[in-house]
Every structure is written in C-alpha cells, then in structure tokens.
Amino acid sequence: MAGALLAQGAQAQEGTLPSQLQDFDAYVENVRRQFDVPGIAVAVVKDGEVVLERGFGVREMGKPAKVDANTLFAIASNTKAFTAASLSILADEGKLSLDDRVIDHLPWFRMSDPYVTQEMRVRDLLAHRSGLGLGAGDLLYWPGTDYSTEEVARRLKDVPLTGSFRGQYAYDNILYGVAQLVIEKASGQSYAQFLQQRIFAPLGMRDTRFNSDSLRPRDNVATGHAKADFKDLQPAPRMSWSNVSGAGGLYSSVHDMSRWMRMQLAGGTFTDAKGTQQRLFSEERQQQMWSIITPITIPKPSVPELEAAKPNFLGYGEGWQLSDYRGNKLVWHTGGWPGMVSRVTLVPQRGLGVIVLTNAEVGGAFNAVTMRVLDAFLEAPRTDWTAAYAAALAKSKGKADEDWRKHVQARAANAPPSRPxxxxxxxxxxxxxxxxxxxxxxxxxxxxxxxxxxxxxxxxxxxxxxxxxxxxxxxxxxxxxxxxxxxxxxxxxxxxxxxxxxxxxxxxxxxxxxxxxxxxxxxxxxx
The missing domain is CATH 2.40.128.50 (Lipocalin)
Structure with a gap:
C-alpha cells in the first residue's frame, strides 16, 4: 500500500529489480519516518539502463505536492564532479592542462603563502590538499553573502593555511570557485553557459538548473528542511551559492542525474537525441578523475553496526570520493545544503549507479537507501542499514549533548562581563x-x-x-x-x-x- 500511495513517477519495470528490492517502497518509507525526511527521490541505473526512478513523500512538509522523479533538489557538492568534468572537456580540447599553474590562467590568483601561489596547479583546485583547513573561507559564501565569485577568490590571499601544501586531506569548497573561474577564462563563456551547452543539453538534462537563482516559477522543486535548534523540523529558506556555484550550486532531479550516471558508467560516452554515440570527455580524463590524488585516513566506524561499510581504501580524486565496498571500487560523492543532502554512488565494474536526493539535513537517510541498493545488486547479506545509521545518529547527538554539559559545568557562576x-x-x-x-x-x-x-x-x-x-x-x-x-x-x-x-x-x-x-x-x- 505504501508503494502505491507514495511512489511517484516510476519509469522502469519492477521485474528488473533484485529480490532484495521488491519491498523497496516500504523500505524507503521506513527510512523517511526514521530520519524525519519529508521527501526522497531515488534513481538506479544498471548496465546502461534505468531500472528505478521515483519519488517518495512530499516536496514540502504540510503541503500535498508529491516528490517524483523530476523533482528538483539542491545537489550541493555533487556539483563538484561537473566542475571536474568541465575542466576535463577543456583539457581534451587543449585549452588547458590539469598540470597548468592556476596563475597561468588567473594571473591575479593568490594564496596566503607565495610558494603555494606559484605551485598551485589546476588539479590541486579539485583535490582538497592545498593546506587550507576544513571548510576554510566558507563564510565568504555560506550561508549566503553578497560577494561575487571573483571577490571570494581574491580574498583567498588572506585565508590562513593550517596545513602543508599537498601534505594532507582537508575538504574545502572555495577552490572549486576558483576552478569555476578557470573554466570561464579558458572557455570564454560563463560557467552557467558552459554547463548548459557542453553537458546539460547534450545529455538531455533539461530540468537541471545552475543554482536557485535560475529556478523558474513553475519548476517542480523541493523545499529544504532543517531542525531548528537540532529539534523541530521546519522549512529552510531557499539559498543560492551564486558566488561559488562550481562548488555546490546545481539543482537537479534523479531523472536528469540518471543520465549523468549512465554517461559516467559508459566511460564518458552517451547517445544523443538523434541516436548517435557521442563522447563528453576522454577515457584518459575519466581515469584521472577516478584515481586517488589525496589519500584519506580511514575513520573507525562510529558504531559497530557500520563495521560492514568500512572501506579498505579511501581517497579523493578530481571531484569524486574513491573507496571500496565488498571488493568493488566505489566512485561517489555526497552533497550538503541548507535543508537538503544527497549522495551519488557509482560501482563501475558492476555498471551500477545510485542517486538519492533528500529534502532534510540528515545523511543517515541517503546512506541507508544507498547501502540497501548496493547490497541488493552485489548479492550481499541483508543488513538493517536504517537501524545502523540511526544508531550512529543517536551517538553523535549524545556526544553533542555531553559536549554541551561540559561547557555548562565549566562555566563560572556569577561571572558577568568585566566591562560595560x-x-x-x-x-x-x-x-x-x-x-x-x-x-x-x-x-x-x-x-x-x-x-x-x-x-x-x-x-x-x-x-x-x-x-x-x-x-x-x-x-x-x-x-x-x-x-x-x-x-x-x-x-x-x-x-x-x-x-x-x-x-x-x-x-x-x-x-x-x-x-x-x-x-x-x-x-x-x-x-
């Protein structure tokens, strides 16, 4: 009954799904309830075909409009793979090399260390190894500022480096804004124009938008939701990263993203509207995007229930996370946005791709759905991933509560401000x-x-x-x-x-x- 009521826009035959996914609608609905997510959209591609493409729940809490396969969500940092692909297209055309120095394309570019400024290569913009700390400089665009993309990039000269150049992994967003400017300089187009003409239109991604400023009045778009004070779920205002769009600006649907995944799994090739096979970027460039540049220390699972998901290797390539699961290489990324989070996962050797878009800020939901799909196609033992990620979420909340208690205990009683x-x-x-x-x-x-x-x-x-x-x-x-x-x-x-x-x-x-x-x-x- 849940599937009949809640699945919207299904565009594949259920008979093509593994037995573990025959109750998929009920499973996703349980995930929604467990993690308090108003709406989820999912697409699965296998061996070049879409085998599942549908929505669950609603676009906005308290309103009747349903999520379907064409509902647009902010995909946030899943945009980074599009930025890497754009650079790869330009590299294939000889308009740049990923080994070029950034200052060869943007002479004004500066980091806070002169050596890093001189040695920063275009590839370094994509690999989170610049020496910047985690999220350094993000307040220049988050949760929304009136700086331009170039103004954000020019302020990098004053953002402190906390690590050594190419010495360690630390996730950043701001350098993808610089990569966006390199694309614009090399192509002679705005980044929005480049994406539309060179990626969206060829792949038939008709509904994908450059950022929330590009949304149209009649667009089928989800509203993000956040828990105010980490407690009460409420709609979050629509945000725009118009000044660092290359890091996380795109809005897309699982229908459009299934086209993106099929092209990726086909080694950069796709069939155009006339039925002719085309190539978006070279196999060599794809292999580079999917090769580890920056190793990442493998974290210990936060709860024992997640031990089965622990990878044997973990690293970052060009716009993609790289790891393994049950002997299969995973090429994947997540996205986090005010009120929305998402995950794209590719299993190249199995021809498998999974995209999960959600309109609430809880990663446990997209992980539980993704892992269920992976297990089904990899014929793995059934694991209660919903319970596993719920346990991890409960533990993180417990740690946060304990952290606050420590602050309260350390607070000096009757210690008002020392000055007026x-x-x-x-x-x-x-x-x-x-x-x-x-x-x-x-x-x-x-x-x-x-x-x-x-x-x-x-x-x-x-x-x-x-x-x-x-x-x-x-x-x-x-x-x-x-x-x-x-x-x-x-x-x-x-x-x-x-x-x-x-x-x-x-x-x-x-x-x-x-x-x-x-x-x-x-x-x-x-x-």
Missing part, C-alpha cells in the same frame, strides 16, 4: 571575511556579519568576556561562542569565535576569524 556592554560594541574586521558589527541596543548586544544577511543574532553573556551568539535564524544550528580579549586598559583588542555544537556544519568556519576593532574614523564595510 558599550566596550564591546564596535565594528571588527577580519582580513579575509570583512566586517562584523557588534551593536548595543536597549535589550543588550547584537552581532551582524556585514556581508551575510542571515548571520544576525543576539549576544547573551556567558562568562567574563565570552558571549553566546544565538542567530535569529534558528534553522542555521550554528550558535557560537564569541570571546573578547582586552588590553591593559580594558579596551578590546581582538574577538574570536567558535561554533558551540560539534553538530554545526563545518562551513561555519568561525574559528578562522581574527576580528580586530576598526580604528579608523570611517571604513567601508567588508574592505
């Missing part, structure tokens, strides 16, 4: 982000990030010169400590921030800010 509130009310400037304004009102202090409309919040005294920033937009789940350092005369010389909860998205890279009071009489915000 007016002392802290200043404009502060960070070298890479710009201005952050602390203002005093009748009910206390507020903080406002000058280039980020959603980052406005009240400041509650915590202890001494530390305050808790509680953002007005509660769905952000990014409350932070803000601590002021005073000089010998009791004047603020610096402010530092850090996210309170370990569950806060790493793109809120508050810890990298070095906020100094602006001393000149007048200064342009964000200068």
């Amino acid at each position: 509130l007016a002392t802290y009310a200043k404009t502060y400037r960070d070298p890479w982000y710009g201005d952050v304004v602390v203002e005093q009102g009748h009910d206390g202090l507020t903080v406002r990030f000058s280039r980020s409309p959603d980052l406005v919040g009240r400041m509650e005294p915590w202890q001494n010169d530390t305050f808790v920033v509680r953002w007005n937009e509660r769905w952000l789940n990014a409350d932070a400590f803000m601590t002021f350092a005073l000089d010998a005369d009791g004047e603020v010389r610096e402010a530092r921030m850090e996210a309170i909860s370990p569950l806060t998205d790493f793109s809120f890279d508050f810890q990298d800010l070095r906020l100094k009071p602006v001393v000149e009489a007048s200064g342009a915000a964000g200068s």
Whole structure:
C-alpha cells in the first residue's frame, strides 16, 4: 500500500529489480519516518539502463505536492564532479592542462603563502590538499553573502593555511570557485553557459538548473528542511551559492542525474537525441578523475553496526570520493545544503549507479537507501542499514549533548562581563571575511556579519568576556561562542569565535576569524 500511495513517477519495470528490492517502497518509507525526511527521490541505473526512478513523500512538509522523479533538489557538492568534468572537456580540447599553474590562467590568483601561489596547479583546485583547513573561507559564501565569485577568490590571499601544501586531506569548497573561474577564462563563456551547452543539453538534462537563482516559477522543486535548534523540523529558506556555484550550486532531479550516471558508467560516452554515440570527455580524463590524488585516513566506524561499510581504501580524486565496498571500487560523492543532502554512488565494474536526493539535513537517510541498493545488486547479506545509521545518529547527538554539559559545568557562576556592554560594541574586521558589527541596543548586544544577511543574532553573556551568539535564524544550528580579549586598559583588542555544537556544519568556519576593532574614523564595510 505504501508503494502505491507514495511512489511517484516510476519509469522502469519492477521485474528488473533484485529480490532484495521488491519491498523497496516500504523500505524507503521506513527510512523517511526514521530520519524525519519529508521527501526522497531515488534513481538506479544498471548496465546502461534505468531500472528505478521515483519519488517518495512530499516536496514540502504540510503541503500535498508529491516528490517524483523530476523533482528538483539542491545537489550541493555533487556539483563538484561537473566542475571536474568541465575542466576535463577543456583539457581534451587543449585549452588547458590539469598540470597548468592556476596563475597561468588567473594571473591575479593568490594564496596566503607565495610558494603555494606559484605551485598551485589546476588539479590541486579539485583535490582538497592545498593546506587550507576544513571548510576554510566558507563564510565568504555560506550561508549566503553578497560577494561575487571573483571577490571570494581574491580574498583567498588572506585565508590562513593550517596545513602543508599537498601534505594532507582537508575538504574545502572555495577552490572549486576558483576552478569555476578557470573554466570561464579558458572557455570564454560563463560557467552557467558552459554547463548548459557542453553537458546539460547534450545529455538531455533539461530540468537541471545552475543554482536557485535560475529556478523558474513553475519548476517542480523541493523545499529544504532543517531542525531548528537540532529539534523541530521546519522549512529552510531557499539559498543560492551564486558566488561559488562550481562548488555546490546545481539543482537537479534523479531523472536528469540518471543520465549523468549512465554517461559516467559508459566511460564518458552517451547517445544523443538523434541516436548517435557521442563522447563528453576522454577515457584518459575519466581515469584521472577516478584515481586517488589525496589519500584519506580511514575513520573507525562510529558504531559497530557500520563495521560492514568500512572501506579498505579511501581517497579523493578530481571531484569524486574513491573507496571500496565488498571488493568493488566505489566512485561517489555526497552533497550538503541548507535543508537538503544527497549522495551519488557509482560501482563501475558492476555498471551500477545510485542517486538519492533528500529534502532534510540528515545523511543517515541517503546512506541507508544507498547501502540497501548496493547490497541488493552485489548479492550481499541483508543488513538493517536504517537501524545502523540511526544508531550512529543517536551517538553523535549524545556526544553533542555531553559536549554541551561540559561547557555548562565549566562555566563560572556569577561571572558577568568585566566591562560595560558599550566596550564591546564596535565594528571588527577580519582580513579575509570583512566586517562584523557588534551593536548595543536597549535589550543588550547584537552581532551582524556585514556581508551575510542571515548571520544576525543576539549576544547573551556567558562568562567574563565570552558571549553566546544565538542567530535569529534558528534553522542555521550554528550558535557560537564569541570571546573578547582586552588590553591593559580594558579596551578590546581582538574577538574570536567558535561554533558551540560539534553538530554545526563545518562551513561555519568561525574559528578562522581574527576580528580586530576598526580604528579608523570611517571604513567601508567588508574592505
């Protein structure tokens, strides 16, 4: 009954599915309930054919419109593979080489270290090994700013490096924005035009949009959902990464993404609308995209129930994660967006591809669905992946609760701010982000990030010169400590921030800010 009511837009015969997937509709519906996800869309391709393509649940909680195979979701960092493919197309045409220095294409490009600036290659933009810390610079576009793509890239010169160049893996987004600019310089087109003409149109991805700014009034599009204060599910405002679209801007459907997966599994080839076989990029380029550039330390499973999913190798190529499962190489990626998360998984030696798009911020859902499909086609023993990922989620929430209890226990009782509130009310400037304004009102202090409309919040005294920033937009789940350092005369010389909860998205890279009071009489915000 659940399948009859909830499966929308099925476009394949159920008889082609393995026996483990005969109850797939009920399985996905159980996943939705377990992880509190309003809507999920899934597509599976096998040996060049679409064997499952459908939606479950609703586009927005409390509204009747159903998710189907054509519903658009933000695919977030699954965009990175499109950026890598775009560079590969240009490399095949001789318009660039992945071994080119970035400054050969963007002479103004600068990192905070001159050596890294000189040696950074186009390939390095894709491999998360630049020396930047996890999510470094993300506040330049997350959760939305008014900087342009080039302005974000130019501010890299002031973003600190916390590791050695090519020395270790640390996931970043900002360098994919630089890669986008390289594509535009080499192609002579905007990145949106390039994607449309060179990838979307040839593959027949008719509904895929460059970012949320490109959505049309009648588009079949899902609304993202987040749990405000990690508790109450609510719709999240639609966001746009118009300034770092190469890292995560695309909206797509499982119907369109099934075309993308089929091309990938066919070694870069596809059949066009006239029935003629075409090639998007060379086999050599695909092998490079699917080869490990940056090794990643294999993490210990957070709960014993996930031991079977632990890989034997793990690394990052060009826009793709690379690992293995039950003796099969996996080429995959996930995407995280305000209110939406997703996963694309390819098993090349089995001709298998799985795409799961969701409109809530919980990775356990897309993982549980993906792993069920993989087990079915790999003829693996049936595992209760829903329970396994639920256990992992419960453990992470428990750790976050314990972390908060430790903060509360360490808090000094009766330790108010050491100075009048007016002392802290200043404009502060960070070298890479710009201005952050602390203002005093009748009910206390507020903080406002000058280039980020959603980052406005009240400041509650915590202890001494530390305050808790509680953002007005509660769905952000990014409350932070803000601590002021005073000089010998009791004047603020610096402010530092850090996210309170370990569950806060790493793109809120508050810890990298070095906020100094602006001393000149007048200064342009964000200068």
